[in-house]
Every structure is written in C-alpha cells, then in structure tokens.
Amino acid sequence: MHVNYWREVHTTSLGRIGLGLIILMAATAALAPLLTTCQPSAYTGAPFAAPSAQHWLGTNDVGQDIWTHLLYGARTSLAVGSGVALLSLCLSVLAGCSSALLGGLYDRLLMRLVDALIIIPPVIVAILAAAYLRPNTILLVFLLSAFSWPGGARVIRAQTLSLKERMPVYAARTFGASRRRLLFSHIIPDLGPLLIALMIQDARRAVFMEAGLSFLGVCDPTIVSWGKMMQHALKFVYMDVWRWWLLPTGFALSLTIMGFTFTGFALESALNPRLRKEVSHAGN
C-alpha cells in the first residue's frame, strides 16, 4: 500500500512542470521587493508608456509600473490560495474525521449538510456575499473556505472509515488508544497524500475565484490583484497597451492555475491505483 507518492509525482512530466510552476510563482511572490525597484502604489512614469529598460512592461493608465503590479499580484493570488487551502483543509479534516469516528446521528446530520452544501455553486454565492460585504483579503479567505470544505470532508470521511478498520488502527484501539490518539498518530498520517491532493485542488479553485471576483470588481480596492488588473486593462483594449498589460497578467494567472492543475493531476493519478501503470514503492 505504501507507494512513494513524491517519486510518482516528480518523475511524471506533468507533475514536474506543475511543481516547477508552483515553485516559480512562490519565488516570484516571495522575492517581489528584490525583483523591482518601484512600489506598487507609486506613480513612476508617464501614463501608457511602452516597455523600456526602466519599466519592463511599461506603465498603466496612471503611470504605475506594470511589472511591479504583476509581482505583487502573485502575492495576493498565492496568499488567498494557500490561506483557503489550509483553512478549508482544517474544516474538512475536522468534519470528515469526526463524522467517521463518532458516527451515529451526528454523522448522518453532518453528511446531509455536506451533501446539500456540495450542490450550491460556490462562485455565485461568493459573488453575492462579497458584493455586500466588500471583503478584505482575510475575510475573502474565510468566505471562500466556507464554500470549499464540503467536498473534501466527504472524501476524508470515506477514507477515514476505511482506515479505521485496518489492522494498525484496530491494534492501537485494542491497546486502549484514545480517539484523539487514533486520529492524530494513526489516521491523519495515512491520509497525507490525499490531504495534499485536496489542498492543491482547493488552492487552484481559490486562486481562480479570487481572480474572478476581482475581475468583477468585488475586491479590496487597496490590494493589487491580477483579476483587477485584467478588468482594468480590458477597458483600454482599443490601444496597444494590452500587449504588455493584459496578456502578461493573464498568462501569469493561467500559469499559476496550470501549476496547481498539473501537480494535482499527477498526484491524483498516483493516488488512483487503477490509473497507475507501474508502482514505485517507498525505498526503491
């Protein structure tokens, strides 16, 4: 059963490209202040300047450096993405594991709620809530997490139910291990790869939804965001600026989402035994 998932992912070409893209974007976001000399809010040049040595991607309609915006936009996207991934994972684990371990009426009621929440289209409700509440980044993370945990909870519950009956967990229970010990030292470690797959999926969706919401104009006006940049640039599509304003932003967003999609796909094919061609075991 113990498959070396890490090896499976980083030896497939899709997985390698995906991981590379994620690392690239994370590095860009982390090193943003070193890669540019401007501040995102500073007016550093003439409006609509073409790319030059000073402004690599030119300037926007009020003379702010687009390259700087692109770098700081990566921060917003990844912060929202990883925030939502972590928070909704915690909620999923909490709901899924408790439901599987406690069982009974609690399990039935919670799963009924999860089944109902899964059908609700998340982007639409997020637009509604965000339009009224005008959220800052932290509130946005909470809002998006609130709609993305149910899917994970169901998968985790199913996996926990099967893990619960396996020999090591059964043995631990006969030694008198408490439910908490069973959960933290026996079940959650075995859920590992699944949890990472869920996090990647949530992060991808969150990056996409953040961009979509800011594309619609429902976002924190003080924060640089790729979606907002694209919405803004789309207004000037009749000029030449789209070449260095609209397209690089769109590609940056697409590459980030692609990074998550590819890694997630490689990991999922490693997790699904039927799709796996040959297995490389741990310690090979």
Place this chain on the structure above:
Amino acid sequence: MPVIKTIKKTSPVNYAVALFIILTINFIIPRLMPGDPLQAIYGNEALLVLTPELQEELCRRFSLDRPLGEQYAAYLFSLCRGDLGYSYFYNAPVLKVISGFLPWTLLLTGLASFLSTLSGFFLGVESGSRRGRALDQCLLGGIMFFSGFPDFFVGIILLLFFGVFLSLAPLSGALTPYAGHSGLMLVIDILHHLALPLTALVMVRLTATYLMTRSAMITTLGEAFILTARAKGCPERTVRYRHAGRNTLLPVVTAAGLQFAHLVTGTLFIEIVFSYPGLGSLLYNSLLTRDYPLMAGILLIITIVVLTINLLLDILYSKIDPRVAQCM
C-alpha cells in the same frame, strides 16, 4: 462495474436543504449590513432615486419595518409570487429585467454544455483507447494546458485575435443592431455573434468530461468483456464505441451535470468579456451601478436553474441506469 461506485446520487431532500440554505444566505447577508433594512438592501444610490411612495410600498411589501422572523416570512412569500424586488437602475421589477436577458444566457450555456460534453466524450474515447501513445500524450497535454486558462482570459485572447486582429468576428453583442434580419439570415447573424464566446467556453470546459471519459475508458478496456469482444473479431471502432464507450457514457452524463454549475459561472465571465447581452453582463452592470436587488435576483435565479438542472439529471440518471437506483 467499478466506475459506478465513485458516483453518489443525491436525493431530492438535499436539493430542498440546499435551496433553503441559499434562500437564507440571500435573506441574511443584506441584513447584516449597517443601517435600516431598506437602505442596506437597496444601497444609498438607489434610495436617492426611488420616490418616497415607492420606498414605502417596498417597505410594506417586504415587511421591512417588522421583526426578522416576519421579514423572512414576507421574503419567502414574495418569492413564491415571483417578486424579487425593484431595480432602481432599470426602473422595473427585477424579474422583468432578468427575463429579458435570460434567453441569451440559456442559449449560450445550453449549446456550450452540449458541445463540450460531446467533444470531451469523443476525445476521451479516442485518447483513452490509445493510452500512452503519441496522440494520447498530445491530447492530454494540450487539453490540460487549455484547462489552466481561466475562461475569461481565453475569451479575451480569442476576442483580441479573431475580433481585433483579424476582424473576423463581431466585438460585442448578440445581434447586429438595426439590421432587421429575419429567417435564415437572423440565425446566421446570431451564430456569428455566438461563435467566439462558445468556442472559449467549450475549449475550457471540455476538460472535465475528457479526463473522466479517458480514465473510465482505461478502466473499462481492462475488463473481460472487451477481451471477449476482441476475441469475437469485432472491429476496433465497434469495441471502442459500442462496448467501451457506451459503458463510460453514464459517468460522463453525471459529470456534465456537476460541470453545469461551473459552466454557468464561466458563461457569466465570458459574457462580460464579449458584452453578450445575457445575465453575466447584467450582473456586471448591476455591480457597477450597485443595483443590489437586481444582483441578488440574478444570482438567485442562476442558483435555482443550476439546482433544477442537477435534480433533473439525477432523476434521469437513475432512469437510465437501474443499478444506481438500487445502490440507494
């Protein structure tokens, strides 16, 4: 069949609970805002425009001066009558404004849903039966690559390339204004305007169906009955479509249902890019003008459409496949 196990059928009760949650969110969120309910629901801009008589009438109709419980009852009651409030920007009831824009969205979403499922299925069958070979690798890589693009960005690229660069397609709208076409010319004109938004949606949205068909094909092709079919001497295409393809069709239909919600949200964004006169453009406009009742109305209608489609597919699904009805 192992594939069936991964699909869970949802019972109608879940839809009722989901609808209830949606309605409650719709009711609660505006009332969380500071200020009196009328101001919170309609926003400051609207209050400047609405006449005092109309404000009073709205207050009375939705019991806005009563306790929350009574407001909720009044809200549900008015929904049943199809009363979604009043749009100050269009100066008309919300439902009437929406019904003018809804057909275009339904046309775009319906066609996109049909085409993306069909092409995703076809490509998935071809790719899954050639697993690991050049065509499969190209298709998988290419489709995964496209699925990374957000729909609105694909729309923007198509708009820039075909609309601005090559001037092959119109830049906005769903009809040529004042052209007075009728009959066949009208259909051609509509399709001409539809081509780019539809291509963008299908390109991004066929991924889920494609991946699902592909992995179901791989599993199914390993089954014993495929070996039997090959042993009988069935031609390759018959094995591929009549034996394996037919068995993968069921999960694909469900996937289409689950995809529908994503497709609708994708359509909203695509419509904004192409200024297509559907609900997406209307939503964008209502966000810009802060026409809150209109926005809430649009989102509610979309959610109800999505829930209804999913419910219908669920019912249809257990009719097509008796095994699903039995696993309940």
